[in-house]
Amino acid sequence: MGVLAFFAGLLLTVMGLGRWHETGSPWWLAGSIALLVLVLIGGLTGGKKTG
Numbered sequence: 001m002g003v004l005a006f007f008a009g010l011l012l013t014v015m016g017l018g019r020w021h022e023t024g025s026p027w028w029l030a031g032s033i034a035l036l037v038l039v040l041i042g043g044l045t046g047g048k049k050t051g
Contacts, residue, residue: 009039 016032 006039006043009035009042013039 013032013036016028016035020026020028020032
């Protein structure tokens, strides 16, 4: 995962959390948290090189 993709994922997470705050829909909250988890996992595991 590149640096640009990492920050784009964080931006989408923040935008989703803002949308959840506006609408109060649990789907926005769940989607934002799931995206944040995926971005964090990708950021932590994507930078490691084997070999």
